[in-house]
Amino acid sequence: MRQGLVLAGLLWLGSCGSVLAQQADSEQLASEIKVVxxxxxxxxxxxxxxxTGAISGLxxxxxxxxxxxxxxxGEVANAQLKNEVAAIANRLEGVVHVQNQLQEQLAVRSRLAPAAEKFREMLGTTVxxxxxxxxxxxxxVLFAMAGSWLAKRNVLLRRFGLSELTTNLGMRFIxxxxxxxxILIALELLDATALVSAVLGVAGVIGIALGFAFRNIVENYLAGVLLSTRNPFAIGDLIETDGMTGKVMLLTSRDTVLMTLDGNHVRIPNSQIITSPMTNFSRNPMxxxxxTVGVSVELxxxxVRQLAISTLQAMPGILAEPRPRVLVLELGDSTVNIRILGWIDxxxxxxxxARSEAIRLVKTAFDEAGIEMPEPIYRVNMAQTDPHQREKPKPKPKHMPAVAVHAEPAVDISTDHSIEEQFNDELRQSAEENLLPAVSDKTAGKKRD
Structure with missing residues (x-):
């Protein structure tokens, strides 16, 4: 029974296979190309x-x-034409197969012929x-000339009180x-406005690259613009910034040049000046x-205060208003430190x-009055066995004897023009562009007087 079922199944599978084979043959016959x-x-x-006659090169x-x-x-100029003519032939109706036996031309003249043809076309288009x-x-050309003409008319920007560097920057931008x-109008006339986007894209990439490469230069230039606009100093001002002291000589687009009090030149980047604290000693003439002086604790x-003030008041060059002052600074181990202050023009x-002469005169007055200015000392008390043999302390004077301030020989405390003369000579010989406004002779004379 079981063998009969297996035999029947095999016969059924065989019949199904023959049916599927007949269907595949019929589909293959249906997919065949019929030439009608x-x-x-x-x-x-x-x-x-x-x-091929209508295509150049074929x-x-x-x-x-x-x-x-x-x-x-036959022969064609390059492999591209060879492939193109074969593709065209394959698309024609009734074509069964294409045998492409074309050869590429290897002669130099044939290679240059297409380039010469394109050059002739470009020349004709240019004409x-x-x-x-x-x-x-x-x-x-006309717009460039107009831009140059406007760049020379900086009167409008000058009316706003802008500095020379800011004005020049504005004129260049205009x-x-x-x-x-x-240029945009010219590109529009030539119907090449698409080139503008490409140029702007390339300019943007180049600008970013240059910005990273010349970051310090750009920072110093912008700092120079701000310094020339804010005018925190003028030519000849004595300033101190970042531990460096000197007279301002030049403000360039990159750095500021100082002449130190010992005659040396110091170049400080503008970005460093604008980001650092700066002291201008010349803005206020006073x-x-x-x-500081240390005196004995027993005085x-x-x-002491009255003697120091009277000494400074009698000194030439010290202003009466604001008047000199003496302040008790601190109480030390063996001295009392006092601070003496005076004003000059x-x-x-x-x-x-003036400071040097004031120190000398105060010391002289203190010495003549018997005011002790001791160094740090240590006091040792020796114990005695017999209390009756101890010395009794001497009474301290309640009042200090009056000391007259004697007239001293005249000492030169006038302004020192040695640095001023070197400064003016260097300023006249310098060929660098100075962004600071020049000081007139009248103003310079007032500063020297």
Missing amino acids: NAPEDKAIAERLSNI EGVEISVTAGVITLQ QMLPLLLVAILAV RLLVTAIG RRFEF DLLL QRETDFLK
């Missing part, structure tokens, strides 16, 4: 010959057609567009803007000096000379 009213070989050859192709099989012979090209060039407008500080009195 196919064009004759002569018609195919004429059609392909007309096509005039020498030889075509033969036999039973729908196309044979291509046709020559009047329009001349108009475009004329537009660029000139570039006007010239760019002329300047205060100070120094009457009121009398820098236009008439040299700061360093």
